[in-house]
Amino acid sequence: MQQMVSALRLLILPCVLMLSTTSQAALNVVTTVPDLAALVAEVGGEHVNVTTMSSPDQDPHYVDPKPSLVVALARADLLVFNGLELEIGWLPPIQTNSRNAAIQKGGAGYFDASTSIDVMEIPVEANRAMGDIHPGGNPHYLYDPRQGALVAIAIGDKLAELIPKQSSLLRKNAQSVADKLKALAKEQTDRFAKLSPEQLKVVTYHRSLVYILDWLGIKRPINVEPLPGIAPTPRHVARVLGTMRAQKIKVILQERHYPTRTSDTLARMTQAKVAVIPGGANYNRKQKELYTDRIRRTAEVIYAALSR
Amino acid sequence: MPMYKSYHIERPRVTTQSPSVRGGFQRFFGRRSPALALRVLAALGLVLVAPSASAQTADEAAAQAPKAAAGQTESNQELTERVKALEEMVELMGSVQADVPAAPIKPAKSKQGRPKATNLDIALILDAAAAWFSSEGLQTGAHDPPDTGFHLQQLEMSLGENVDHLFELRANLVFSAFGVEVEEAYGRTLALPGGLQLRAGQFLTRMGRLNATHPHTWSFVDQPIVNGTLLGSEGSRGAGVEVSWLSPLPWYAELIASATEAGGECCAKSFLGANDLGVNSIGDFVYTVGLRQFFDLSSDVGLAWGMTTQQGPNSSGNGNRTEIYLTDLYLRWRPTSNTARMALSWTLEGMMRRRQLPGDLRVDAGGYTQLVWNLNKTWEMGARYGFVTGSPDDDLVPEATDDRHRVSGQVTYRPSHFSRLRLQGSVDNPLYRPEPIYVGMLAVEFLVGAHGAHKY
Numbered sequence: 001m002q003q004m005v006s007a008l009r010l011l012i013l014p015c016v017l018m019l020s021t022t023s024q025a026a027l028n029v030v031t032t033v034p035d036l037a038a039l040v041a042e043v044g045g046e047h048v049n050v051t052t053m054s055s056p057d058q059d060p061h062y063v064d065p066k067p068s069l070v071v072a073l074a075r076a077d078l079l080v081f082n083g084l085e086l087e088i089g090w091l092p093p094i095q096t097n098s099r100n101a102a103i104q105k106g107g108a109g110y111f112d113a114s115t116s117i118d119v120m121e122i123p124v125e126a127n128r129a130m131g132d133i134h135p136g137g138n139p140h141y142l143y144d145p146r147q148g149a150l151v152a153i154a155i156g157d158k159l160a161e162l163i164p165k166q167s168s169l170l171r172k173n174a175q176s177v178a179d180k181l182k183a184l185a186k187e188q189t190d191r192f193a194k195l196s197p198e199q200l201k202v203v204t205y206h207r208s209l210v211y212i213l214d215w216l217g218i219k220r221p222i223n224v225e226p227l228p229g230i231a232p233t234p235r236h237v238a239r240v241l242g243t244m245r246a247q248k249i250k251v252i253l254q255e256r257h258y259p260t261r262t263s264d265t266l267a268r269m270t271q272a273k274v275a276v277i278p279g280g281a282n283y284n285r286k287q288k289e290l291y292t293d294r295i296r297r298t299a300e301v302i303y304a305a306l307s308r
Numbered sequence: 309m310p311m312y313k314s315y316h317i318e319r320p321r322v323t324t325q326s327p328s329v330r331g332g333f334q335r336f337f338g339r340r341s342p343a344l345a346l347r348v349l350a351a352l353g354l355v356l357v358a359p360s361a362s363a364q365t366a367d368e369a370a371a372q373a374p375k376a377a378a379g380q381t382e383s384n385q386e387l388t389e390r391v392k393a394l395e396e397m398v399e400l401m402g403s404v405q406a407d408v409p410a411a412p413i414k415p416a417k418s419k420q421g422r423p424k425a426t427n428l429d430i431a432l433i434l435d436a437a438a439a440w441f442s443s444e445g446l447q448t449g450a451h452d453p454p455d456t457g458f459h460l461q462q463l464e465m466s467l468g469e470n471v472d473h474l475f476e477l478r479a480n481l482v483f484s485a486f487g488v489e490v491e492e493a494y495g496r497t498l499a500l501p502g503g504l505q506l507r508a509g510q511f512l513t514r515m516g517r518l519n520a521t522h523p524h525t526w527s528f529v530d531q532p533i534v535n536g537t538l539l540g541s542e543g544s545r546g547a548g549v550e551v552s553w554l555s556p557l558p559w560y561a562e563l564i565a566s567a568t569e570a571g572g573e574c575c576a577k578s579f580l581g582a583n584d585l586g587v588n589s590i591g592d593f594v595y596t597v598g599l600r601q602f603f604d605l606s607s608d609v610g611l612a613w614g615m616t617t618q619q620g621p622n623s624s625g626n627g628n629r630t631e632i633y634l635t636d637l638y639l640r641w642r643p644t645s646n647t648a649r650m651a652l653s654w655t656l657e658g659m660m661r662r663r664q665l666p667g668d669l670r671v672d673a674g675g676y677t678q679l680v681w682n683l684n685k686t687w688e689m690g691a692r693y694g695f696v697t698g699s700p701d702d703d704l705v706p707e708a709t710d711d712r713h714r715v716s717g718q719v720t721y722r723p724s725h726f727s728r729l730r731l732q733g734s735v736d737n738p739l740y741r742p743e744p745i746y747v748g749m750l751a752v753e754f755l756v757g758a759h760g761a762h763k764y
Contacts, residue, residue, distance in 0.1 A: 101499030
């Protein structure tokens with residue numbers, strides 16, 4: 001009897017060990033944009049294996065829904081996306097085609113990051129005559145570390161839900177990331193507050209920088225695009241030129257994934273400078289930039305442009 | 309930090325916040341209990357030696373600070389110190405911003421936009437064209453402009469929503485001058501184990517690349533001649549079931565198998581077509597089996613390859629059958645770092661049909677190839693060549709006694725993502741006609757409603 005029990009123990013122990021190692025295997029997280037990947041990686045650390053479906057040089061509205069993304073989603077335990085209809089042009093069919101129950105709407109691994117933030121610019125009426133507007137509000141909140149802090153806490157909760165063994169550690173990680181981001185936000189707010197009001201004015205390309213401008217206290221009287229999503233027209237460019245001259249705006253601020261031709265022309269005619277900020281974190285197979293570093297990098301570019 | 313935590317938990321997740329929510333101080337003290345403000349002041353009173361105005365609130369102190377700065381230096385210093393200490397207290401409690409007077413008025417912040425009554429996605433897509441033909445047209449697609457004049461090609465209503473946690477419903481209704489038609493209406497599973505997916509209802513079969521798509525995604529106003537001739541004027545579609553399997557291979561490889569009704573000249577032309585003999589055995593359906601693969605050649609280049617076959621009974625009776633074999637290639641170059649959204653894509657589809665007839669075996673072939681260049685998000689250009697064989701005594705297309713070739717070119721202008729203007733010219737050369745047919749078309753397309761997702 002004793003020998004049988006010890007024999008059983010010998011058999012069961014490796015099985016238990018195997019089970020415990022598989023349950024500690026990293027959670028497969030797939031995000032739509034690299035900023036979310038960087039944030040999830042910063043919160044989850046070694047407990048998550050994060051991949052992103054687009055690069056920071058791509059406009060996140062218009063990512064090709066390649067079938068290879070379907071394969072990535074089929075293996076995902078958690079899908080983290082920006083929400084507010086940013087990915088509505090390409091995510092839903094690849095999500096359905098992945099046949100992955102966890103990441104369908106209502107599944108355990110379906111996480112809309114926009115449910116945790118303070119949304120800005122919710123339109124009273126969403127009519128496409130006003131351009132390509134997002135009816136839920138402005139979706140470009142990931143540029144703002146204050147919103148990033150809120151997302152970090154929510155991601156911590158979600159990861160804790162999916163990895164119960166590490167829940168307290170993940171929540172603590174999330175809180176420390178959020179605190180770091182809030183401190184960074186305050187630091188930059190103070191730094192930019194020292195600039196004069198004449199310096200704190202920019203023109204942006206697309207209506208996508210409202211969260212950054214709100215964070216750093218910068219005013220933006222006009223965009224290069226006449227309406228969101230509509231290419232610059234000659235009449236509107238003339239209007240922008242007039243505004244830049246009248247208000248002595250010396251900086252055109254835009255993300256790398258927008259064309260610079262019109263902005264360069266405007267800059268040349270007004271002795272202004274085009275400041276290009278990264279559209280997302282450098283998060284890919286080779287490089288794993290932290291979200292905090294990416295925000296700092298963006299703030300440095302903007303500060304350098306405004307303070308010259 | 310108890311106040312900070314409870315603040316976050318209590319923050320409502322629906323849009324009920326008043327528009328008066330502003331920066332740090334007011335958000336923290338203005339709508340919170342006055343007892344808190346008093347407690348902070350009491351603490352401050354202990355910290356500072358200077359006499360304090362007992363009835364002052366934190367708001368007034370901060371508001372007074374800039375005014376006091378214009379006053380005498382000594383009182384100025386006192387007030388500045390007190391404001392500084394207050395700010396530090398507030399920071400300790402976790403507030404974010406201190407510059408209340410300078411903060412611009414922000415629009416109402418709430419967690420999400422207005423919740424919708426239903427999540428049913430409805431889109432309406434209108435396709436209309438003005439066409440000119442130099443002689444009698446030979447268009448093969450049911451929604452191709454057929455002759456000189458103005459044409460409502462179709463008004464497509466595309467609907468879809470998740471039914472429950474297991475299924476989604478997708479439907480496509482087509483309104484045209486001929487009435488309403490259910491183009492597609494099916495339920496599809498969301499997530500079956502083992503990478504499987506099922507569709508049941510009426511649908512366009514996944515025969516090649518173009519067949520399962522709708523005209524608003526096409527790069528040309530009309531269908532390639534091979535699709536209309538071999539598959540049907542509405543493409544290959546029917547009521548039935550489809551099962552597909554996403555393989556666990558590291559690249560995208562999907563196996564598809566479907567069984568659909570073999571009748572209908574519009575939709576199963578090479579099979580029972582107009583002469584629907586009914587279902588007398590399990591073999592009397594159109595069986596479509598395909599393998600679709602995709603390869604990421606680089607981060608900017610993708611290659612999709614499909615091989616599909618259709619088998620089914622044909623209308624000549626006697627258990628005669630038709631087989632169609634199709635292969636398709638799609639090569640797309642989209643430099644991800646290009647800010648203008650430039651892309652170049654090349655498509656090739658080739659079909660071969662073997663049809664058993666009494667005492668005969670007819671073989672027909674056809675195909676098309678097209679090159680489409682999206683210069684940027686506004687302009688697009690394309691060129692297409694298509695051909696289909698023909699031979700005398702073809703019972704399906706009696707007039708087509710010889711081969712037919714067609715070359716088309718298009719220029720497209722997109723003022724926005726939802727409207728499109730396309731100019732297309734074609735030279736259609738059926739060898740059984742004395743001279744080629746020259747065609748010019750100007751087509752418009754408008755989309756309203758739910759933003760449909762793009763296919764690759």
